[in-house]
Amino acid sequence: MIHVRGLKKNYGPVQAxxxxxxxxxxxxxxxxxxxxxxxxxxxIEIIATLLAPASGTVEVDGHTLGxxxxxxxxTLGVVFQYSTLDPVLSVYENLKIRAAFYGLTGDDYAAxxxxxxxxxxxxxxxxxxxxxxxxxxxxxxxxARALLHSPRILILDEPTTGLDPKSRKEIWSLILALKKQTDxxxxxxxxxxEEVLDADHVIIMNEGEIVAEDSAENLRLTYANDTLKVIPRxxxxxxxxxxxxxxxxxxxxxxxxxxxxxxxxxxxxxxREDIETFEIIKASMDDVFLNITGxxxxxxxxx
Amino acid sequence: xxxxxxxxxxxxxxxxxxWAVFFSFLxxxxxxxxxxxxxxxxxxxxxxxxxxxxxxTHSWIISGVLMVSSVTVPLGFLGMMxxxxxxxxxxxxxxxxxxxxxxxxxxxxxAFSIGMVFSLINLVIGQLxxxxxxxxxxxxxxxxxxxxxxxxxxxxxxxxxxxxxxxIKTSNAHSTLSTLVGTLIGFLAGLYVPIxxxxxxxxxxxxxxxxxxVISAIRIVYLEDALTRVFGDQxxxxxxxxxxxxxxxxxxxxVVPFWLTLLMIIGWIVLxxxxxxxxxxxxxxx
Numbered sequence: 001m002i003h004v005r006g007l008k009k010n011y012g013p014v015q016a017x018x019x020x021x022x023x024x025x026x027x028x029x030x031x032x033x034x035x036x037x038x039x040x041x042x043x044i045e046i047i048a049t050l051l052a053p054a055s056g057t058v059e060v061d062g063h064t065l066g067x068x069x070x071x072x073x074x075t076l077g078v079v080f081q082y083s084t085l086d087p088v089l090s091v092y093e094n095l096k097i098r099a100a101f102y103g104l105t106g107d108d109y110a111a112x113x114x115x116x117x118x119x120x121x122x123x124x125x126x127x128x129x130x131x132x133x134x135x136x137x138x139x140x141x142x143x144a145r146a147l148l149h150s151p152r153i154l155i156l157d158e159p160t161t162g163l164d165p166k167s168r169k170e171i172w173s174l175i176l177a178l179k180k181q182t183d184x185x186x187x188x189x190x191x192x193x194e195e196v197l198d199a200d201h202v203i204i205m206n207e208g209e210i211v212a213e214d215s216a217e218n219l220r221l222t223y224a225n226d227t228l229k230v231i232p233r234x235x236x237x238x239x240x241x242x243x244x245x246x247x248x249x250x251x252x253x254x255x256x257x258x259x260x261x262x263x264x265x266x267x268x269x270x271x272r273e274d275i276e277t278f279e280i281i282k283a284s285m286d287d288v289f290l291n292i293t294g295x296x297x298x299x300x301x302x303x
Numbered sequence: 304x305x306x307x308x309x310x311x312x313x314x315x316x317x318x319x320x321x322w323a324v325f326f327s328f329l330x331x332x333x334x335x336x337x338x339x340x341x342x343x344x345x346x347x348x349x350x351x352x353x354x355x356x357x358x359x360t361h362s363w364i365i366s367g368v369l370m371v372s373s374v375t376v377p378l379g380f381l382g383m384m385x386x387x388x389x390x391x392x393x394x395x396x397x398x399x400x401x402x403x404x405x406x407x408x409x410x411x412x413x414a415f416s417i418g419m420v421f422s423l424i425n426l427v428i429g430q431l432x433x434x435x436x437x438x439x440x441x442x443x444x445x446x447x448x449x450x451x452x453x454x455x456x457x458x459x460x461x462x463x464x465x466x467x468x469x470x471i472k473t474s475n476a477h478s479t480l481s482t483l484v485g486t487l488i489g490f491l492a493g494l495y496v497p498i499x500x501x502x503x504x505x506x507x508x509x510x511x512x513x514x515x516x517v518i519s520a521i522r523i524v525y526l527e528d529a530l531t532r533v534f535g536d537q538x539x540x541x542x543x544x545x546x547x548x549x550x551x552x553x554x555x556x557x558v559v560p561f562w563l564t565l566l567m568i569i570g571w572i573v574l575x576x577x578x579x580x581x582x583x584x585x586x587x588x589x
Contacts, residue, residue: 048398051589073400084395086312088319100308101399145395 001026001153001185002047007056009042016042018208019056024153024187024201029179031199031216032189033285038205040189041081044157047187048078061152074102077151079142081158087131091122091141094130095148102149116144119181120174136167143174153185154178160192193285206293216285223291224283225257228264236274305401309409310416317380317417327379327421330485331368334494338364342495350544358437359529363548365429366525367494369422369449370518373456374488376421377414378464378481384410385468385477403586411465411579418457426453441528448524455568456517462575463513469582492518492549499547507554513571519552520564526550 002024009017017039024030032040045051047058049069058065060072085094092113099109117123122140125133130141139159146154156175160168176198179186188195196202196216203213212219230236231253240247240256245267247256258264264280317323343360350356387393396406426449434440441449471477489495491514498506498515509515530550534541545551552559559567 050394050397070400073398076398078398080391080394082391084392086316086392088316089312093315097308097312098395098399101305101396101401103304105304 001028001061002187003057003059004043004047005057007043007046007058008054009039009046009051010054015208017046017053020205020208020210022203022210022213024185026185027183028200029186029198030188031196031202032187032205033191033193033196033202033289034189034205035191037207039208040205041157043205044078044155044187044189047072048076048155049073074149075152076155077146077149077153078155079139079146079157079159081161083130083138083142085130085138085141085145088129090129091126091133091144094141095126095145098145099148104148112148112150116147119178120144120147134167135163136170139163139167139171140174143171147178151184153187155187157189158191159188160190160195193289196285204289204292211292212288219288220283220285222288224285224287225259226261226264226283227281228256228258228267228278229281230254230256230271230278231276233274233276236271239271239274306405306409306412309396309401309406310413313380313383313410313413314417316383317413323379323382326481327376328372330375330488331372331425333485334364334368334371334489337489337495353533355437355529355532358433358439359526359533361436362433362526362529363522364494365425365433366522367492367518369425369429369453369525370456370492370514370521371488371494372425373418373422373453373517374460374514375481375485377418377457377461378484380414380417381410381461381464381468382474382477382481384465385471386474389473404583407583407586411461414461414465415457418461419454422453422457423450426450439528439532441525445524445528449521452517452521452524455565455572456521459513459517459568459572459575462572462579466575466579466582469579469585488514491515497547498549503555510552510554510559513568515549516552516564516567516571519549519559520561520568522548522550523561523564 004020004022006019006021007017008015008019020039020043032043034040042051046053046065047060049065049072052066061075063071063075065072085091089097095113096109099105099112104112117126120140120143122137122144125137126141130138133141143156143159159175160171163171172195175186175188178184179198188199190196199216201213202216202219204211204219212223214222236254237247237249240254245256247254249255256264256267258267258280261280261282268275268278342364343357353359393406397403426446430440430446467480468477471480491509491512493501493509493515498509501509510519526548530541530545534544542551546553552564
């Protein structure tokens with residue numbers, strides 16, 4: 001569905017994307033994860049025909065970028081990080097103007113609008129100017145705009161960034177519902193770990209390069225360990241050392257990395273009398289990112 | 304169809320921003336205010352004693368306002384293009400299957416359209432005012448000629464400012480340009496100080512600018528009736544005031560004929576349209 005080969009992009013001396021390759025299969029839920037400045041948005045903007053690559057090839061639904069750009073644009077619906085709707089116009093006015101770009105007018109437009117409203121439910125505020133809407137309402141309107149022409153691929157560039165928790169949850173439910181109810185390919189970029197857990201395939205980007213790719217679960221199993229966290233009684237440290245079991249001390253607790261959760265059960269049985277209390281902490285995508293790149297994902301800021 | 308939707312979008316946004324509309328007319332409002340307070344009393348002496356002299360001075364300022372709005376309205380409007388580029392709202396059009404030149408041309412067409420609408424409103428209000436105050440109305444053929452001239456004027460200044468704003472990256476820079484043009488336009492069009500009162504060298508420089516050429520062409524048509532009523536067959540007296548008021552476009556002692564003034568205006572349009580088309584590369588994928 002999307003084939004990217006040897007994609008590079010420079011901004012002056014800065015290499016934003018450093019020769020990446022990946023494939024997005026049809027009907028997949030594909031996630032591009034990385035901190036700000038990783039090259040995610042640049043990659044998206046190249047695929048969406050906004051930017052020209054320095055080198056490399058991109059093929060979208062069988063159409064070659066740079067040759068069949070109009071056909072690619074017909075295939076894609078794009079939700080940008082920032083709202084592109086006109087703030088002084090109502091949602092209806094925004095959608096009607098943009099529907100005409102795709103030849104959607106009259107009854108066809110009315111039918112499409114109704115179908116979108118059934119799915120996204122925006123009609124109760126669609127007469128209001130976009131500038132008066134909440135962040136979540138505006139984002140829903142952005143998604144409705146991207147879906148106007150029934151695209152085969154929906155690109156969502158950090159769709160929940162800047163939203164309050166309630167709106168984030170709503171938008172995320174909508175995205176998951178779209179995934180379940182349609183056969184669209186969903187291409188998501190995000191720097192929120194939890195948002196990639198539902199993805200069929202995850203690519204982790206850092207500083208313009210792909211540093212890992214697999215399903216979320218496989219990435220977790222490969223690049224991060226579950227942890228047995230215990231508050232010990234006297235003598236546990238010595239026993240662990242004598243059996244060459246790695247651990248680290250954090251305040252009063254010992255953190256013991258596990259190859260799998262059952263190893264935790266084994267340790268608990270063996271050292272039961274030396275443990276006051278315990279918990280098993282599942283490895284997160286945060287840990288995956290930290291272990292791969294040596295830096296934390298959220299809280300990073302760049303441009 | 305697509306370009307119609309884009310132009311409709313641009314116009315809707317512009318007219319809903321009341322402050323943008325107000326500031327597009329600020330120069331017109333200032334010129335009218337200055338006229339009420341000072342300029343209408345600037346032509347005293349022998350001239351003031353002529354019959355219908357007031358009709359001529361009022362027609363002179365109203366014809367000037369007609370030209371000024373065709374400069375400031377397209378420039379004010381084109382701030383939207385700068386803003387759309389600045390806040391990346393234009394990306395929403397770029398990801399649709401539209402040709403980039405269609406998107407870019409829509410701003411030019413909308414700038415011309417909104418300029419024409421406001422010019423025509425100015426023309427009607429100005430004529431209404433002159434009719435109610437002096438009882439005179441221009442002939443239908445003069446109306447048609449004026450509509451043609453304001454169309455040329457709007458086309459010229461839409462293309463000129465379209466070209467200019469492609470070099471501007473921010474709304475702040477556009478505001479600065481608008482302020483600069485708004486401040487200078489009264490001088491460039493010979494409205495604050497009648498051009499005949501200026502030194503020959505300055506007069507020649509101003510006459511070489513499109514603002515003076517357009518206003519001269521509009522005045523020739525707009526003021527014909529008033530000049531005839533005021534001066535009748537006093538040819539020398541009329542010629543002196545035509546020169547003073549900037550009705551005649553002159554380089555030193557040479558009067559530029561009307562047809563040549565029109566050719567110069569068309570030449571400016573061709574030049575800025577060509578330059579604008581060459582600047583379309585600015586909108587290409589980077």
